[in-house]
Amino acid sequence: MKSGNIAAAEAALRRVSAVKPAEIVFWLAALAAFFLLPGEALLFNEVVITGLFALSLDLVLGYGGIVSLGHAAFFGVGAYAAGLLTTIGVTDPLTGLILASLATAVLGFLTSFLVLRGSDLTRIMVTLSVAVLLKEVANRIPSITGGADGLQGVAPGPVMGVWEFDIFGQVGFGYSLAVTFVLFVIARRFVFSPFGWSIRAVKENQLRTSAIGIPVSRRLVVVYTIAAFYAAAAGALLAQTTQFVSLDVLEFHRSANLMLILVIGGTGYLYGGLIGALLFKFVQDALATATPQYWEFWVGLILVSLVMIGRERIVGLPASILRRLRGAA
Amino acid sequence: MATNLFDGLAYGMLLFVMAAGLSVTLGLMNLINLAHGAFAMAGGYITVILVNRLGVPFFAALPMSFIGAAVIGLGLERTLYVHVYRKSHLEQVLFSIGLVFMAMTAVSYLAGSEQQFIKLPAFLASRFDVLGVSIGAYRLLIIVVCGVLAAALQFVVARTRFGAQLRAAVDDPTVARGLGINVDLVFAATFAVGSGLAGLGGALGAEILGLDPTFPVKYMVYFLIVVAVGGSAGMTGPLLAAVLLGMADVAGKYYLPQFGAFIIYVLMIVVLLWRPQGLFVRAGR
Numbered sequence: 001m002k003s004g005n006i007a008a009a010e011a012a013l014r015r016v017s018a019v020k021p022a023e024i025v026f027w028l029a030a031l032a033a034f035f036l037l038p039g040e041a042l043l044f045n046e047v048v049i050t051g052l053f054a055l056s057l058d059l060v061l062g063y064g065g066i067v068s069l070g071h072a073a074f075f076g077v078g079a080y081a082a083g084l085l086t087t088i089g090v091t092d093p094l095t096g097l098i099l100a101s102l103a104t105a106v107l108g109f110l111t112s113f114l115v116l117r118g119s120d121l122t123r124i125m126v127t128l129s130v131a132v133l134l135k136e137v138a139n140r141i142p143s144i145t146g147g148a149d150g151l152q153g154v155a156p157g158p159v160m161g162v163w164e165f166d167i168f169g170q171v172g173f174g175y176s177l178a179v180t181f182v183l184f185v186i187a188r189r190f191v192f193s194p195f196g197w198s199i200r201a202v203k204e205n206q207l208r209t210s211a212i213g214i215p216v217s218r219r220l221v222v223v224y225t226i227a228a229f230y231a232a233a234a235g236a237l238l239a240q241t242t243q244f245v246s247l248d249v250l251e252f253h254r255s256a257n258l259m260l261i262l263v264i265g266g267t268g269y270l271y272g273g274l275i276g277a278l279l280f281k282f283v284q285d286a287l288a289t290a291t292p293q294y295w296e297f298w299v300g301l302i303l304v305s306l307v308m309i310g311r312e313r314i315v316g317l318p319a320s321i322l323r324r325l326r327g328a329a
Numbered sequence: 330m331a332t333n334l335f336d337g338l339a340y341g342m343l344l345f346v347m348a349a350g351l352s353v354t355l356g357l358m359n360l361i362n363l364a365h366g367a368f369a370m371a372g373g374y375i376t377v378i379l380v381n382r383l384g385v386p387f388f389a390a391l392p393m394s395f396i397g398a399a400v401i402g403l404g405l406e407r408t409l410y411v412h413v414y415r416k417s418h419l420e421q422v423l424f425s426i427g428l429v430f431m432a433m434t435a436v437s438y439l440a441g442s443e444q445q446f447i448k449l450p451a452f453l454a455s456r457f458d459v460l461g462v463s464i465g466a467y468r469l470l471i472i473v474v475c476g477v478l479a480a481a482l483q484f485v486v487a488r489t490r491f492g493a494q495l496r497a498a499v500d501d502p503t504v505a506r507g508l509g510i511n512v513d514l515v516f517a518a519t520f521a522v523g524s525g526l527a528g529l530g531g532a533l534g535a536e537i538l539g540l541d542p543t544f545p546v547k548y549m550v551y552f553l554i555v556v557a558v559g560g561s562a563g564m565t566g567p568l569l570a571a572v573l574l575g576m577a578d579v580a581g582k583y584y585l586p587q588f589g590a591f592i593i594y595v596l597m598i599v600v601l602l603w604r605p606q607g608l609f610v611r612a613g614r
Contacts, residue, residue, distance in 0.1 A: 061419070067422060114598060114601075120418035121355070121418070121557065122601050124361065124418075124422065124553075125550070125553050125557060125601065126598060126601055128549075128550060128553075129550060129594040129597055132550060132590075133595070136591060136594075140587070252546055259422070259423060259426070260423065260426075263423060293437070293438075295434075297430065297438070299427075300427040300428065300430030300432075301431060302427070303423050303424065303427025303430065304409070304424055304428060304431070306423060306427075307413065307420045307423050307424040307427070308409065308412060308424075
């Protein structure tokens with residue numbers, strides 16, 4: 001016999017983790033974008049990739065509570081790995097994607113030990129430095145990475161041996177969307193598992209969490225490694241669908257913008273990255289048309305206002321939608 | 330060898346003057362301010378405009394770069410930073426990155442994105458030999474100016490009434506307020522002086538570090554290293570850290586050019602691994 005408390009807790013957890021109607025609508029809308037807006041495939045492809053990348057940061061920041069300013073490190077390594085794999089004969093996109101992401105996950109695992117301890121500042125500095133270091137490496141070995149010219153000759157084969165990447169980005173978008181959906185479902189399963197809940201506990205209070213017998217460091221290592229896999233998958237998608245990799249994938253701006261994207265969308269409920277990526281793309285496009293060279297000024301202004309006015313108050317309209325996605329919780 | 334050490338010393342002293350303000354706001358007040366480099370950049374550009382466009386003598390422009398950056402710092406502290414002190418670290422990061430983006434684009438809009446060079450007085454370009462060591466006059470000037478500033482800072486923080494108030498306000502703002510210390514004023518003054526010093530450092534360092542709109546991001550990690558490695562027990566720690574960093578960077582780039590900046594980052598990661606907590610905790614707390 002289960003006591004009433006446990007049963008109630010089970011029911012509450014099940015309610016939180018149940019698939020909400022708004023979620024189904026969200027993915028149907030994404031599917032609709034694929035079929036109804038073929039002309040915007042290139043743009044949507046970018047949005048989906050950025051969204052997956054931001055989802056990865058959400059795992060680290062929203063769930064693990066680690067402030068990372070160098071998340072582009074994993075994105076970039078994934079992109080270079082996927083690009084290089086096509087040049088040495090691994091042309092099947094899915095195989096390349098998985099291999100590149102696994103390789104980057106190893107890097108994520110190794111660097112996770114650097115962010116386990118210390119203050120937020122230590123973590124910011126370490127993550128930032130790892131990204132800068134990797135960019136220096138990519139810059140210094142042009143024989144492999146193409147250096148400042150970028151990696152040329154990235155030529156992935158057809159997806160599943162059937163769909164060739166086309167210049168309009170149709171296949172690219174479909175491929176990115178499918179990969180992102182699958183990874184999203186896995187991430188969703190993961191964060192609502194007991195393991196996922198224990199990671200949230202770590203974020204709330206490390207001391208108490210370790211007191212009830214959850215190994216804090218191990219939880220953070222796992223979530224950081226998984227996040228590295230996800231970021232690398234996003235990078236690999238970019239490399240494969242655009243067939244080009246440049247040093248830009250490792251830039252500081254990428255990590256910084258990513259944080260903005262995630263914060264616009266909201267942390268800690270998985271959809272924030274995807275929604276933030278979509279909003280950011282529209283804002284970026286509007287700003288870039290208005291002031292081509294100086295659009296980052298307005299991005300900066302948005303960041304400052306977000307903090308000054310408060311995230312909750314400024315994202316008034318989307319917030320109501322977010323609440324529905326989050327459910328009653 | 331000795332020349333490299335000398336250049337490294339000059340470079341390190343510059344880093345110290347630029348990061349001194351940050352070692353108080355970040356090291357003591359625990360405000361993650363990634364935009365500190367923007368104040369250094371402001372000082373650099375103020376000097377460029379004064380010297381190159383308006384023909385102000387270099388030595389007259391240096392104090393102006395201090396005042397200019399201090400005024401900007403004070404304005405931002407009173408209007409924006411004051412609301413950020415108590416926010417979460419994530420929000421401080423977002424806020425200061427936003428400021429960096431704005432500063433970078435504003436500068437490239439106003440002055441162009443190319444690298445700027447300050448027209449220095451001719452005698453500063455000379456070199457002379459002392460005991461077989463080739464010494465650049467400009468670097469000697471930097472060492473002297475920054476050395477005097479470092480001594481003055483140490484004196485102010487450790488010996489003056491204001492320094493005592495600052496240390497009290499940082500240790501426990503509530504109790505400090507109870508004792509009648511105007512904590513807001515102390516913080517504002519500290520922030521302004523720190524920004525001013527960054528500006529002066531930016532003006533002095535434009536020649537050595539290069540000055541373009543990406544400056545705040547390029548040297549962000551360096552400033553953070555000075556604060557992190559130097560600790561927060563006084564001005565001596567950051568000074569030592571800055572000098573070591575400067576020498577290591579110059580020596581690294583000279584002797585192992587293929588590794589260049591790697592050494593600094595690897596060193597920093599090692600130091601942070603070695604003392605992940607201790608570096609930011611003040612002795613006796």
